[in-house]
Amino acid sequence: MDNPQQPGVESDEGLVFHLEVSMGIYHLTAVRRFVAELMQSVVNDPALAARLAMATHELLENAVKYSTNTRRLVSLRVAAEHSHRVRVTVMNASTEELTAPLRVLLAQLNQAPNRDAKFREMIEQSLLRESGSGLGLARISAEAELDLSCELHQGILSVTAETAIGERP
Amino acid sequence: MITEELSLRRDTFSVKTMRVPGNKLHLQMDGCADLRVQNDIAVLLDRIHKEARNTSVTTVIVNMENLEFLNSGCFKCLCSWVRWMLGGPRSYVVTIISSPKHHWQTRSLSALRQLAPDLISVEVVSNPPPV
Numbered sequence: 001m002d003n004p005q006q007p008g009v010e011s012d013e014g015l016v017f018h019l020e021v022s023m024g025i026y027h028l029t030a031v032r033r034f035v036a037e038l039m040q041s042v043v044n045d046p047a048l049a050a051r052l053a054m055a056t057h058e059l060l061e062n063a064v065k066y067s068t069n070t071r072r073l074v075s076l077r078v079a080a081e082h083s084h085r086v087r088v089t090v091m092n093a094s095t096e097e098l099t100a101p102l103r104v105l106l107a108q109l110n111q112a113p114n115r116d117a118k119f120r121e122m123i124e125q126s127l128l129r130e131s132g133s134g135l136g137l138a139r140i141s142a143e144a145e146l147d148l149s150c151e152l153h154q155g156i157l158s159v160t161a162e163t164a165i166g167e168r169p
Numbered sequence: 170m171i172t173e174e175l176s177l178r179r180d181t182f183s184v185k186t187m188r189v190p191g192n193k194l195h196l197q198m199d200g201c202a203d204l205r206v207q208n209d210i211a212v213l214l215d216r217i218h219k220e221a222r223n224t225s226v227t228t229v230i231v232n233m234e235n236l237e238f239l240n241s242g243c244f245k246c247l248c249s250w251v252r253w254m255l256g257g258p259r260s261y262v263v264t265i266i267s268s269p270k271h272h273w274q275t276r277s278l279s280a281l282r283q284l285a286p287d288l289i290s291v292e293v294v295s296n297p298p299p300v
Contacts, residue, residue, distance in 0.1 A: 029181060029201045032238065050272035058241055061204055119280055126245050127252055133245035143276035 014081040016042055023064050023074040032057040035078060035088070042080050043165050051144035052078070052088055055161040058136035059090035062159070069093035080165070087162035088146075094157035099150065102159070106148045109141040116142050175220060177213050182206045184213060193228045194221060199235040202243040210243050214250045221261045229261055233278075234268040234294055244277055251284045265291045 017038060021027065036053035040046055056076065063074045075091040112118035119135075119142035126133050140146050146161040175186035175194070182200035189195045194217065202210060221229055233239075239247075254263070265281075267274040282289045 025204050028203055029238070047272050054238075054273050057203070057238065061240060065204075116280070120283060123245075123248050123280065123284070127248060133242045135241035135245055139241050139244070139277070142280075143273065 014079045015077065016080050017076070017078040019076045021074060021076075022071045023060060024072065025061070025064060028057055028060055028064075031060060031076065035076075038078065039080075039086070043086060045166070048086070048163075048165070051146065051163075052086065052161075055140045055144045055146055056088050056090070058140055059088065059159055059161065062136055063090050063092040066094065066098060067092040068095055068098070068155075084165060085162055086165050087160050089158050089160040091156050091158045093155055094152060095155070096152060099152040099157055102150055102157075105137060106150055109138060109148055112141070115145070118142065175213070175217055177206075177209055179206050179209065184210075186217070189230075191228070192225045193230060194226050196229065196231045197235075198231060198233050201238045202236065203238070203240045204242060207240075207242040207246065210246045211249070214246055215253075218250060218253050222257065226261050229263045230266065231263060232266045233271075233274060234266055236274075237271060238273065239277065244281070247281055248284060251281065251289060254288050255285055259288060262288050262290070265289065267291055267293050269293055 017035075019031070032053045035056045036049050039052045040049040043049060043052075056078075060074060060076065064072055067074060069092065073093070075089075077089040077091070078087070079089070080086045109115070109118060119138050122135060122138040126135050137148060140161050141148055144161065146163045148159065148161055150157060150159045152158075170187060172186045172188060172194075175196075177184040179200075182202050182205075183198075185197040185199075187195045187197075196217065217229065220226065251263075254261075265278055267278050269275065278291045282291050
């Protein structure tokens with residue numbers, strides 16, 4: 001999508017799509033499908049588009065579950081840098097208390113020498129948890145093969161999943 | 170004929186369970202399994218497991234050809250099911266039918282199978298209809 005006149009599209013900055021919405025669980029399927037179709041048109045790779053769509057769903061689900069904003073105001077940004085990298089970023093209100101363990105988890109996932117082995121390890125851990133799966137981010141790392149990062153700025157948490165276009169780690 | 174007590178119907182997701190000849194249960198999973206149906210799936214899989222354990226079922230076939238998406242919470246439900254299978258007499262196996270048109274299935278189902286490779290098998294349909 002490279003039409004600079006279209007709302008939400010700023011191709012010179014590599015931004016493909018930006019959505020800000022009071023997000024509910026019932027929105028997730030529609031957004032995931034939209035991202036899959038949109039990214040297929042951008043990267044021309046159905047598997048990569050599906051990986052990005054899966055990451056979008058898992059990140060948005062986390063944002064809806066853990067947002068500290070009562071309206072669940074969530075932002076989704078999808079960006080592609082001219083044939084180099086593609087990224088999905090989800091932003092929601094959060095706190096340092098919620099973000100600190102997230103940083104630790106993302107460091108573990110990104111530094112794991114074998115992401116599949118790390119995913120299997122996390123599945124085992126997940127089965128011991130009473131609530132939640134704790135598998136969404138591990139799935140993005142291992143299955144979607146995307147690198148994860150996060151930052152907290154002025155009470156807004158941004159979690160990004162990204163990869164190089166045309167390459168698998 | 171659909172076995173209603175082992176089936177589930179929600180707006181975006183359904184599981185239709187049928188008994189088929191050869192002491193088999195056939196589960197047809199369709200749609201999108203997300204946060205909204207996690208608890209329902211957990212309860213249903215518990216029922217399926219108990220039914221299989223307590224009757225003469227030897228194989229549970231799970232057809233995921235039309236399962237467009239499964240979130241991580243619902244994936245955990247499948248992992249828990251495998252754990253229950255490993256926790257007692259191994260009276261039945263699970264055969265999952267997957268489709269390459271849903272890319273998530275390749276890696277997720279491979280990870281699931283690795284929890285119990287002797288009990289779980291994954292068959293990939295060839296020439297699936299386009300999405």
